[in-house]
Amino acid sequence: xxTTKPGLDGNRLQHLRQVIQQDIATDKYFGAVILVARHGExxxxxxxxxxxxxxxxxxxxxxxxxxxxxxxxxxxVLTLRAIELGQFSLTTRVAExxxxxxxxxxxxxxxFHLLTHTSGLPALWIPKPGMYIxxxxxxxxxxxxxxxxxxxxxxRCHYSPLFNHALMGEAVRRCDPLKRSYRQLLQDEVLTxxxxxxxxxxxxxxxxxxHIFPDFRGKPPQEHLGRSNLGPQGAFKEEHAEMxxxxxxxxxxDLFRFSEMLRQGGTYHGARILSPATIDLATRNWxxxxxxxLYKSVALNHGWEPYPAYIGLGLCLRGDTVCPNLFGxxxxxxxxxxxxxxxxxFWVDPVTQVSFVYLSAGIMQQAPNIERFHRLSDIAASAAL
Numbered sequence: 360x361x362t363t364k365p366g367l368d369g370n371r372l373q374h375l376r377q378v379i380q381q382d383i384a385t386d387k388y389f390g391a392v393i394l395v396a397r398h399g400e401x402x403x404x405x406x407x408x409x410x411x412x413x414x415x416x417x418x419x420x421x422x423x424x425x426x427x428x429x430x431x432x433x434x435x436v437l438t439l440r441a442i443e444l445g446q447f448s449l450t451t452r453v454a455e456x457x458x459x460x461x462x463x464x465x466x467x468x469x470x471f472h473l474l475t476h477t478s479g480l481p482a483l484w485i486p487k488p489g490m491y492i493x494x495x496x497x498x499x500x501x502x503x504x505x506x507x508x509x510x511x512x513x514x515r516c517h518y519s520p521l522f523n524h525a526l527m528g529e530a531v532r533r534c535d536p537l538k539r540s541y542r543q544l545l546q547d548e549v550l551t552x553x554x555x556x557x558x559x560x561x562x563x564x565x566x567x568x569x570h571i572f573p574d575f576r577g578k579p580p581q582e583h584l585g586r587s588n589l590g591p592q593g594a595f596k597e598e599h600a601e602m603x604x605x606x607x608x609x610x611x612x613d614l615f616r617f618s619e620m621l622r623q624g625g626t627y628h629g630a631r632i633l634s635p636a637t638i639d640l641a642t643r644n645w646x647x648x649x650x651x652x653l654y655k656s657v658a659l660n661h662g663w664e665p666y667p668a669y670i671g672l673g674l675c676l677r678g679d680t681v682c683p684n685l686f687g688x689x690x691x692x693x694x695x696x697x698x699x700x701x702x703x704x705f706w707v708d709p710v711t712q713v714s715f716v717y718l719s720a721g722i723m724q725q726a727p728n729i730e731r732f733h734r735l736s737d738i739a740a741s742a743a744l
Contacts, residue, residue, distance in 0.1 A: 367395070367402040367713075371742035376405065378738060383408040387731065388702075389574070389721035390418040392611040395739050396714045399619055402742075404611070410571045410720050421610050423557055423569045424718040425595050427699030430560075430607035431524045432617070433545055435673030435697075438470065438527045439637050440548060446534035449474070449672075456530045457499070464508035470530070472512040473523040474672040475645045479510035482653050484520045484581045492521075493561075493585040493600035495541055499529045516668040517652040521604045528603025542601050552630035553616045558609040561600040570608060572596070573702070575722050580700070605699075614705055615716050618696070622707045622714060641672035642695040642709065654725075658683065661726040671695060677706075683729050687736030701728040706736065711743045 372395060383390055390408025394401055410416040442448055447456055449471040454461040460468075464479060472478040485492060486501035502522055510517070528541045535544055542560045550558050562570055573595055583605070585594035600606045609617075616627060625633030644667075651668035658665045669678035677686040677694035686694050686706045690713070696706030701722035707714050715736060723731060 366397045366744050368742045368744055369402070371738065372403045375403065375735065375738045375742070376407075378735065379407050382731065387721075387727070388719050388723055389414075391717060391719035392418055392420060392422055392424075394611050394615050394714075394716040395742065396615065397743060398712045399622070399714075401615070408720070411574055412576075412721070418571070418720060419569075420612065421557060421569060422571055422718075423566045423608050423610050424571050424703060424720070425573045425699075426607040426609060426703050426718075427573075427605055427701075428520065429614075429697045429699035429703045429705070430603065430605050431673065432697040432705075433549060433560075433607055434524045434528050434531075434541075434603040435474065435641075436549055436632060437531045437541075437545060438474065439633055439641060439672065441531045441534055442470070443634060443637055447530065453526055453530065456533055457503070457526065459500075459503040460526065462507075464511055468508070468512045470527070471645075471672075473519075473527055474641075475516070475670050476518050476523065476651070476668070477513050477516050477646065477649075478519060478523055479508040479512040479514065479517075480506060480519060480522045481509050482517045482519060483522070486522070489584070491584050491586045491594070492602060493594045493597045493606075495525065495528060495532075495601040495603065498525050498602075502526065515652060516646045516649040516670065518654065518668075524604035525602075528601075540601065541603055549617075549632060552632065553613075553620055553627055555609065555613040555616055558607065558613045558617075560602070560606050560608075561598050562596055562608060564598055566608060569610075571720050573722060574720065578724065609718075611716050611718055614718070615714065618705045618707050618714050618716060621695070622709065622712070641674050642676065642693055643671055644669055644676055644678060645672065646670045657725045657729075663726075677708075683726075683733060685729055685732040685736065687733050687740055689737045689740035698732070701725065704732050704736075708740065711740070713740060713743050715739045 395403040406418040582591040583594040585597040620627035624635035646668040655665040666682035669676040679692040691710040694708040698704045
């Protein structure tokens, strides 16, 4: 339901509701759950539409969605935490932590390169054709054996769908004094302290009934195979899948808790995850005017001019150019957040203190998804008084 809160225009939020309803009615996607807040106070929390094309299951506020690449935000936080604890630094070379990654130009790749997507590794979705992707140890072995640099690190920004965050997930695991798995480390150090009880890596058994299985609407970009052989996207059904780049699931209320931790400088309800200094560093533009090569192709194919990548340390930024942007044009330049393939997004504007969380069903293609979120983000940002 929509309510009027201090600092947010209820009429503009009502308009946002109507635009979402129209999007669903015209079959742009099946449904969505949204939360818009200011200063941490939700003003719009609502579920719209359905989980699939058959309109059999209505979405609810506590529906649980596969996050795709928004999972990377969790791995980013674990990596920044490890840096704060002195387990390694931004300038530590990855091969110092993962020795089998050594060789060729990979020797020079450090954690700054991984976080800013300037590693020089190819932008591939899998390190070995046809392999299962639900075991981190097997993914790391395949990366080290099969993947070589295509550019010197630091020279180009090429979004990494898998490799960078798989390597970071492995690095934090290897540096953990308690020798926990990536999944357990995330649970103990992020999810439990933040009260994110509807969030997991892998499809936790107690969340299965509320899970909205990804529907690519007949246009899957690639397979995500799991060892239980549950279909071409079966990795998203694996309970014990450990995929630090794509394997997270969550609800809108849980993702709002995570975004609130970032908005409040690394702390939420007394739980300290990161420091304000780290959040400040992570939400600066570290890729300058470099385009994101992956989205440069999307732009050119859609008739847009290429635009800067605007990537911080593992977080995406609004930036100061008027261009196609998931965060819209109206949020301020240091607005930050993350997104997942054609369906999931959160952002925080540190100036206006507006927060936006959106998880949707029915995965959109890249350019239409950018246009969708650009519109919705602008409407949400315009509600600030």
